[in-house]
Amino acid sequence: MKMKKIISASLLLFVFFGCSSNNQVLLNLDTAKKLVQHYYESGEFDKECSIAIENAKSEILKLKVNNKSLVVFDIDETALSNYQHTKEIGFGYVYSLWEKWLEKADAKAIPETRKFYDWLIKNNIHVAFISGRYAENYNATLKNLYDQGYTKFDTLITRTNLTAKIPAAEWKAIEREKFARKGYNIIACIGDQWSDMVGGYTGIKIKLPNYLYIIE
16 A cells, blocks of 8 residues: 555554643653554454444344445455554554565454454355555455455455545545446445545445554
8 A cells, every 4th residue: 555654653642642731741652552562462452343343233234135235345454454564563664564565465364354254245245345555466465365265255446556646535435436336235334444434335334443553
């Protein structure tokens, strides 16, 4: 993904500090990183994902699904976790290292998302992936998805040179509209960024937590 990222530790800083007149204190960067690490490795992340997904499943069960019902998935920090890579580089972002990581196709499935995917497939609901990754990462991404058990889906859509400068939210909305024009009924979107699910054709919005970065 060729994008700007703001690291989780920095996000925590914004939570814990402000002007001195507000009697708030600045959080040490190392402390912030440890908090993020604890969140992901203590089971809290998986717990929050489970709650979000189970709530969504309850809502989906209320819908009248048909053979054109579709759920749109984001990939990074939604279907696949890049936590291992982010931790290895000290909770930062280096574009060249990120590209090498993507080509390794070694990201692990997020367990609760994979369970949700399996549930959708079992219930004959279509799945499609829309990712901010680029065309040059397509083959590695496809391999990574297959290796992690995401073996049945309608399509994988990545960025191209023509769509590179379109804001994420706008671009993903455009791609979802294309599905609707083909006759799909998008019943839900799942992602870790609000840009994954704003605009039209979203259905139920399933927002997963992400304390590693935000997309501007």
